Amino acid sequence: MTTISREATPEGDNIKGPHQLHSDLHEIWGNPRGLQALTIVNHTTLGLRFMVTGMVFFLIGGLLAMLVRTQLALPDQDFMSPDIYNQVTTMHGTVMMFLFAIPMLEGLAIYMIPKMIGARDLVCPRLTSLGYWCYLFGGIILSFSLVLEMAPDSGWFMYTPLSSSEYSPGLGSDFWLLGITFVEISALSAGVELVVSILRTRTQGMALHKMPLFAWYILAMALMIVVGFPPLILGSILLELERAVGMPFFEVAGGGDPILWQHLFWLFGHPEVYIIFLPAAGIVSTLIPVFAGRPIVGYGWVVFAIAVTGFISFGLWVHHMFTVGIPQLAQAFFSAASMLVAVPTAIQVFVWLATLWLGKPKMKLPMLWIMGFLIIFVCGGLTGVMLALVPFNWQVHDTHFVVAHMHYVLVGGMFFPLIAGLYYWLPLFSGRMPSETLGKWGFWLTFLGFNGTFLIMHWTGLLGMPRRVYSYETGMGWDIFNLLSSMSSFIMSAGIAMVLLDFALHFRFGKPAKHNPWNADTLEWANNMPPSAYNFVSLPNVETRHPLWDNPDLPRTMAEGQHSLAVATHGRREMWGTDPITGKVREIIHLPGNSWWPLFAAMALAVVCISLLTRLYPLAGIAVIIAGLFLLRWSWENGSHPKAAPDAEVAPGDPPLHSRTMDGPGLWAMSITLIANGSFFLSYLFGWFYLWTVSPEWRMPETSPLSLVGLILAGVVLAAGAAILEKLVRGLRQGKDAGLAVGMYSISALGFVQVAITLWVLLSADLAVTETAHDAIIMVGLAYALLHGGLGAVLVLLQGLRVGYGYVGAHAPFEPAVVAQWWRYNLVTFWILVGALAVLPRVIGS
Amino acid sequence: MATLMQRLHLTHPLHFVIGLTLWCIWFVAVYGGHAVACSVAPPAPEQGVFTLVSAMLLAVSIAAIALLAALTVGCCRMAKRQVGRLRFNASVSAGLYLFSTLGVVFAAMPIIGIPPCL
Numbered sequence: 001m002t003t004i005s006r007e008a009t010p011e012g013d014n015i016k017g018p019h020q021l022h023s024d025l026h027e028i029w030g031n032p033r034g035l036q037a038l039t040i041v042n043h044t045t046l047g048l049r050f051m052v053t054g055m056v057f058f059l060i061g062g063l064l065a066m067l068v069r070t071q072l073a074l075p076d077q078d079f080m081s082p083d084i085y086n087q088v089t090t091m092h093g094t095v096m097m098f099l100f101a102i103p104m105l106e107g108l109a110i111y112m113i114p115k116m117i118g119a120r121d122l123v124c125p126r127l128t129s130l131g132y133w134c135y136l137f138g139g140i141i142l143s144f145s146l147v148l149e150m151a152p153d154s155g156w157f158m159y160t161p162l163s164s165s166e167y168s169p170g171l172g173s174d175f176w177l178l179g180i181t182f183v184e185i186s187a188l189s190a191g192v193e194l195v196v197s198i199l200r201t202r203t204q205g206m207a208l209h210k211m212p213l214f215a216w217y218i219l220a221m222a223l224m225i226v227v228g229f230p231p232l233i234l235g236s237i238l239l240e241l242e243r244a245v246g247m248p249f250f251e252v253a254g255g256g257d258p259i260l261w262q263h264l265f266w267l268f269g270h271p272e273v274y275i276i277f278l279p280a281a282g283i284v285s286t287l288i289p290v291f292a293g294r295p296i297v298g299y300g301w302v303v304f305a306i307a308v309t310g311f312i313s314f315g316l317w318v319h320h321m322f323t324v325g326i327p328q329l330a331q332a333f334f335s336a337a338s339m340l341v342a343v344p345t346a347i348q349v350f351v352w353l354a355t356l357w358l359g360k361p362k363m364k365l366p367m368l369w370i371m372g373f374l375i376i377f378v379c380g381g382l383t384g385v386m387l388a389l390v391p392f393n394w395q396v397h398d399t400h401f402v403v404a405h406m407h408y409v410l411v412g413g414m415f416f417p418l419i420a421g422l423y424y425w426l427p428l429f430s431g432r433m434p435s436e437t438l439g440k441w442g443f444w445l446t447f448l449g450f451n452g453t454f455l456i457m458h459w460t461g462l463l464g465m466p467r468r469v470y471s472y473e474t475g476m477g478w479d480i481f482n483l484l485s486s487m488s489s490f491i492m493s494a495g496i497a498m499v500l501l502d503f504a505l506h507f508r509f510g511k512p513a514k515h516n517p518w519n520a521d522t523l524e525w526a527n528n529m530p531p532s533a534y535n536f537v538s539l540p541n542v543e544t545r546h547p548l549w550d551n552p553d554l555p556r557t558m559a560e561g562q563h564s565l566a567v568a569t570h571g572r573r574e575m576w577g578t579d580p581i582t583g584k585v586r587e588i589i590h591l592p593g594n595s596w597w598p599l600f601a602a603m604a605l606a607v608v609c610i611s612l613l614t615r616l617y618p619l620a621g622i623a624v625i626i627a628g629l630f631l632l633r634w635s636w637e638n639g640s641h642p643k644a645a646p647d648a649e650v651a652p653g654d655p656p657l658h659s660r661t662m663d664g665p666g667l668w669a670m671s672i673t674l675i676a677n678g679s680f681f682l683s684y685l686f687g688w689f690y691l692w693t694v695s696p697e698w699r700m701p702e703t704s705p706l707s708l709v710g711l712i713l714a715g716v717v718l719a720a721g722a723a724i725l726e727k728l729v730r731g732l733r734q735g736k737d738a739g740l741a742v743g744m745y746s747i748s749a750l751g752f753v754q755v756a757i758t759l760w761v762l763l764s765a766d767l768a769v770t771e772t773a774h775d776a777i778i779m780v781g782l783a784y785a786l787l788h789g790g791l792g793a794v795l796v797l798l799q800g801l802r803v804g805y806g807y808v809g810a811h812a813p814f815e816p817a818v819v820a821q822w823w824r825y826n827l828v829t830f831w832i833l834v835g836a837l838a839v840l841p842r843v844i845g846s
Numbered sequence: 847m848a849t850l851m852q853r854l855h856l857t858h859p860l861h862f863v864i865g866l867t868l869w870c871i872w873f874v875a876v877y878g879g880h881a882v883a884c885s886v887a888p889p890a891p892e893q894g895v896f897t898l899v900s901a902m903l904l905a906v907s908i909a910a911i912a913l914l915a916a917l918t919v920g921c922c923r924m925a926k927r928q929v930g931r932l933r934f935n936a937s938v939s940a941g942l943y944l945f946s947t948l949g950v951v952f953a954a955m956p957i958i959g960i961p962p963c964l
Contacts (some may be wrong), residue, residue, distance in 0.1 A: 208859055209934040300934060303862075304941045311866035312949070315873045326886060328964050332956030333877055340949050581859055582931070693885045 014424070021537050021561045024568035029120070029534035032594060039594035041125035042533050043110050046132050048429070049665060050107025053136055054100050060143060061095035064088050066493060069453070073486035075474035085470035086153035087172070091146055092174065093156025094351025097272070098183055099139045101414055102225075105279040106131075106190040108421065109218045113194060115524035116205025116212045117544055120534045120575040123665045124193040125591055126598050126634060131189035133602030134182055142179030145172065152176035155468060157265050158239070160250040160258040165243045171613060176239040178609045184229050188676055191225030194218055196668045199580040203402045203523075204564065205541040206583040209303075212522050212545070213296065216303055217282025221275050226672055228271035228314070230680035234687070235264030239781070244615070247769050247776035249687070253767045257695040259324055260687055266317035266682065274313040274341075276410065278306065280417035281348060284370055287424055288352050291367045291521045292359025295546060298351045305344035305351075309681065310340045322393045331390050338388030345381055349374070364518070365439040368422035372447045373412055380408030398468075401461025404454045411450060417441075419499060419801040426503070427517050432510030433528040438502040452488025453609055456481050515555065521546035526555035538563035539576055542583075572645055575667060577658050587658045589665055590645045597634035603629050632798065633658070638666075639802075640812045648811070659814050662733055666814065667836035681829050684784065688777050699772050702845075705765040705837045706778065714757035715831055721750035722823045725796065732813035740809060744800030744816075747823075751793025758785050781833050788826045795819045826828070851920040857932040861921065861939035865914055865946035872910040872950055876887035876903050876957075883964035891964060899962040911947055918943035 031040050040046065067088050071079045080088065110128060114121055122128055145151040152172040154163035163173045198219045202211065232621045238249040239261065250261050289296045296302065318326060318334040352374065359368065384406040387393050396402060426434050465472065472478055481622025516525040525548055527535055540563040544550045557563065565574055565588070573591040578584060604627035611620035637643045639659040648660050659665030691698055728743045762782045767775040799816055802808040808815050880903060889897035903937075921940035925933050 207931050209931050298939050300941075304938050304945075307862050307866060307942055308945055309936075311863070311870060314870060318877075327880070328963065329960045329962050330877055330880055331957055332960050333873065333880075333953055336956065337873065337949075337955040340952060342946070693882055 003185075018136070018144050018537060020567065021566055022532070023266070025534045025537060026532065028568055028571060028573055028593075029532070031533055036594070038460075038599050039596050040128075041121075041129045041592065041594055043114050043122045043125065043128055044531055044533060046128045047107050047109075047111025048453070049132055050103055050110060050135070051218065053132075053139070054104035054107055057095050057099035057139055058104070059099055059141070061092055062496065063763065064092035064095065066489065068092060069486040071470060071490040072472075072482050074483065075472050075476075075479055076535050077471055080470065082470045084149070086326055086468070087146065087149070088153035089468060090152045090155055090172075090176075091143075093652055094142070094152065094180070097156060097276075098180055098585050099135075099142070101276045101410070102187055102272070103135050103139075103183075104418065105221070105276065106187065106194075106222060107415070108283075108418070109194055109221070109279060109580065110190060112425070113197055113215060113218055114201070115527055115531065115535055116522050117198065117206060117215055118523050118536065118539055119197065119201040120536065120539075121573065121591055122193050123201050123589065123591070124189075124199040124533065124669055126595050127189045127193050127669075128437065129595070129598035130602055131186040133599050134189070135186035137602055138179050138182030138186070138609070141182065141606065142175055143181075143612075146174040146815075155565060157269065158261070159265075160239065160261040163239065163261075164250060164842045169589045173243060174240065174613050177236045178612055181233055181236045181240075182605065182609050184233055187225050187229055192669055192672045192676070193224040195672045196665050198222070200665050200668055201575055201578055201589060202578050202583050203539045203542050204576055204578055204583060204585045205543040207543070208581050208583075209299075209757075210545050210583070213285040213299065213302055214279075214282040214522075216306050217278045217285065220306045221282075223675075224271050224275045224278070224310055224313070226676045227679045228268050228275060230268075230676055231264045231683040232268035233685045234680055235261055235268075236324070238264075238687070241776070244612070245770065247779070248352070248771075248773050249691075250774060251773075252695070252697050254768040254771065255695055255698045256451050256776075257691055257773075258692055259321070259694070262321050262324065263317070263690065264687070266320045266452065267314075270317045270320065271313045273409065274309055277413045278309065280373075280414045280421075283372060283417040283421035283424075284352060286347070286522065287366055288361075288369055289359070289418055290424075291364060291370075292355050292361045292517050293519075294355065294359040295521075296351060297354040297358060298347075299545065301347055302351055305347040308344040309341065312344070314755065316341060319388060319393070322390055322640035323397050328390075330823060332780065335388050335390050339385060342381060342385050349378060351827050352602065358522060364426040365436055365443070366420040366518075368440065368443045369416050372443065373416035373420065375452065376408055376412030376416060380405060380412050384409060396461055396689060398466055399461035400457045402463060404457035407450075407454045407457075411454075419446075419687070421628045422503070422637075424518065425524075426506060426510075427513035428524060428527065428529055428531065430507050430510065431513055432506050433513045433517065434502050434506045434510060438498055438505070442498035442502060445498060446492050447495070449488045449490070449492025449495055453485045453492055456485045456488070460485065514683045518547060521549040523547055526558050527713040528559075531839065534573075537561045540564075567651055568648065570649065572657075577655075585655055586663065587655045587661050588650060592637065592644060595634065595637070597630055597637075601630040601634065604630055617766075632794070636798070636802075638807075639815055640807050650774035659812055662813055662817050664814050667817050667821070670818045674821060674825045677825065678829075681784070681832075684781065685775075685832070688781070688836060691773055691777065695773065700774050700841060704838050704841045705767060705775070706782075707761050707764060708834075708838050708842070710761040710764070711834045714754045714761065715827075715834055717750050718754040718823075718827055718830055720797075721747045721754070721792075722820075722827045725751070725816070725820050729816050732810060732816060735810045737803070737810040737813070740816075741800050741803040744796050744803060748793045748800060751789055751796060755786055755793060757788040758782060758789060762786070778837055781837050785833055787829050788822075788829065792819075792823050792826050795822060851924070854917075854920065856917075856921050856924040856939060857928055857935045859935050859939075860944060861917075861935070865917060865939070865943040868910065868914060869946040869949050872906065873953065875906055876954070879903065879906070880962055888963045889961075891961065894961050895958060897962055900957055903957045903962070904954070907950055907957065910950045911954075914943055914947040918947055923945060 031042055031045055071077050071085055150171050152175055158176055160589060161167055198215050241247045242249050249256045250258045285296060285302055315337040319338045322331055423434055460478050463477050465478045513529060536558050538558050538561045540554060540558055547554055569668055574588050576585050577587040579586055579588040585646050607623035608620050611623055639647050645657055645659055648657050724743060725747050728740060767779050769776045769779045796819060799808060799819055883899045889899055918940055921936050921943055925936035925940055928936055
């Protein structure tokens with residue numbers, strides 16, 4: 001924690017000049033240079049890093065796309081061998097989806113959200129940093145497989161059994177499974193902290209219904225990440241276990257089922273399309289009112305549409321699997337749901353058109369891309385409704401029609417709005433304006449090239465050309481269409497190159513931008529251009545959806561420190577913690593400063609990833625322990641630790657620091673994390689019951705191998721620990737901390753006893769995990785329980801130590817409440833596991 | 847009924863997600879229930895749609911429709927009595943409950959036309 005060496009006179013700060021305030025805030029929030037720059041946790045810097053890294057991966061993915069189109073330009077080409085072609089197509093999809101689209105939009109959200117809601121940073125800055133490093137290292141590991149010519153080659157969806165060790169014996173699938181899981185840590189980190197930041201750190205007065213629409217979209221996207229990614233993480237873990245150890249989760253002969261992979265993948269995969277689309281639609285809903293010069297028509301309708309999209313998109317996954325042999329009635333359910341999701345999308349399109357119709361649109365450069373989006377995305381949406389119809393879906397399944405549809409939705413629905421947004425916010429990033437001439441050339445080349453490539457690809461598909469074939473014979477009627485598609489794709493590339501050139505050149509040659517150059521209404525334009533590390537000198541009271549339209553003087557008064565929290569002498573990074581619904585101030589949130597721990601933890605996790613790839617399991621185990629130690633050390637520097645906020649003094653009239661309350665953002669972050677954890681757990685239960693019900697060779701023994709007595713005993717011990725913890729937390733709520741340390745140590749001991757009993761049950765079960773999927777999935781379930789039990793015990797042990805150091809107690813009661821959530825979750829899931837794995841098989845039988 | 851609706855705090859933004867969550871639960875229940883029923887006791891194909899499986903799926907769907915429709919009406923009434931933030935919350939919730947109700951109706955319609963387990 002930085003301490004400014006002046007007397008702490010908070011009430012005196014308000015009369016300081018703006019320059020002095022800026023200087024003081026910069027001393028606390030400013031970014032270090034040199035090697036220390038690796039410790040930066042600031043959202044502005046990390047958001048930019050995410051976006052720049054995302055663009056690098058976009059170039060790699062684009063290059064791979066060009067290779068694909070070169071190969072397909074003419075019939076009977078041997079530009080690439082089939083093996084390399086498979087690697088290139090798989091990596092094109094993987095890089096674009098996992099290493100470009102999601103991280104790029106997350107980067108934009110990480111950069112924008114605090115500025116739009118009047119905060120100084122995201123609520124868990126070190127988590128932002130960990131997310132970035134995991135993304136970078138995971139992306140590098142995955143991309144390196146291309147250099148080694150060992151890239152995954154089973155398609156970006158990695159269907160089993162093609163991706164299983166029998167048909168993909170190399171390391172390609174392992175690179176995908178481990179690399180993507182590593183990258184998904186990043187997505188989940190961003191998802192958790194974006195949710196908490198939007199709900200709990202809006203500036204005072206910004207009630208939920210006054211929030212910028214972009215924040216609504218990001219809130220939905222972040223929650224969808226939290227719920228949608230864990231099924232794929234589970235699937236990846238199971239498939240990697242099958243490949244590495246031989247646990248037959250997806251192998252029919254062992255009682256598994258390859259269709260389970262498809263379910264787990266598309267449970268993630270279809271929501272992912274909307275995870276990508278929603279932030280892009282948020283950009284559209286932000287830009288159109290600005291360029292139309294009027295508020296959006298139907299704010300409430302847009303919120304409605306966002307909520308509907310977020311939920312219904314989880315009910316569509318089986319429409320990717322219409323040809324796998326699912327009963328007609330079940331197909332009809334998913335067909336209907338797939339048509340339903342067009343309703344909220346159509347509502348948004350009509351809202352945008354109505355806003356343009358009733359306003360006076362200015363066709364500036366960002367609006368060109370918005371118009372391109374509207375045309376392309378509506379076409380992609382229409383072909384989506386066509387694909388929702390089962391008979392049509394059967395006809396065009398696995399043809400280029402599907403590839404064309406997907407690109408219309410993803411490029412039209414994500415890339416065009418993204419470029420519109422980047423052009424719009426470019427003056428904020430750099431303080432300079434882009435070139436209209438280069439930008440317009442870039443747009444038209446991209447727009448024409450895109451439609452030339454993919455509109456034609458619809459016809460190639462309707463003529464029957466299958467996807468993922470590396471070559472085709474002449475005389476099929478596909479030659480001219482493929483040639484035109486390939487030529488157009490190069491035109492599109494030239495357009496994108498021009499846009500990127502414009503971006504790069506504008507930093508040096510762009511005209512200096514005037515303040516708020518587009519006359520926007522949202523708070524991010526109250527920042528300096530480019531923004532300072534702390535965003536705002538003072539935090540305003542905002543009770544309107546259009547703060548800069550209703551009060552154009554706001555940026556000046558904020559910069560002069562005329563609003564709240566214009567105090568810096570305490571040396572803390574501070575911002576408001578507000579009520580999630582009303583926006584009333586509840587507490588002052590103090591944020592951690594720059595830290596090495598996120599980088600160290602990510603490096604240790606990278607070692608885990610590489611060790612698993614190279615089958616160096618002992619090293620992987622050691623690296624897991626080291627990563628855990630780094631993360632626990634990171635958690636140590638919280639609350640009233642000397643590096644966090646040892647002094648709880650606040651200005652008269654201000655609310656307390658969050659670490660001195662029972663309702664800080666960490667509580668919310670834990671809740672959201674547990675939602676993700678719950679999604680993982682439910683996916684596991686789905687896998688257990690799915691295999692039990694559907695797998696053709698499922699083998700369940702007559703009597704369960706698990707000791708019911710042992711499990712019940714472990715559950716009772718766990719419940720005893722959880723009950724004591726609840727009692728201690730209740731005491732802290734009343735300001736009592738007598739016996740807190742002893743209580744924590746006792747709970748920890750109970751936690752370790754529960755782990756020991758569960759471990760005994762596992763070892764005594766004598767499971768044949770490589771023989772049957774039944775035993776393998778029980779093994780995974782008990783490993784889950786052990787991990788949660790062990791971590792719960794360690795966390796409580798640390799709380800006991802922190803009580804001893806004086807970091808936790810009646811004066812700082814926050815942390816035990818956070819840990820109690822973990823124990824509650826652990827207790828519930830443990831008993832569900834007991835019921836599902838040990839009780840139900842005894843009741844129902846095999 | 848009125849007391850129950852009052853206890854539900856229909857102006858709370860949590861209702862933005864309750865209706866659609868109920869839709870999701872209904873959806874998983876009919877899809878999963880159908881799969882389990884077909885695995886455990888598949889009806890004879892010649893029975894057409896007049897099967898116990900279809901009847902149960904329909905019953906679950908009608909219950910979901912009734913619940914969601916009641917919540918829609920409750921939110922509409924509440925919205926009329928409120929202003930500002932509370933009216934916004936209740937109105938959006940009413941729309942979301944209505945969509946969820948119609949969503950169940952639309953997605954459940956195949957139950958009366960397509961025989962199960964085929």
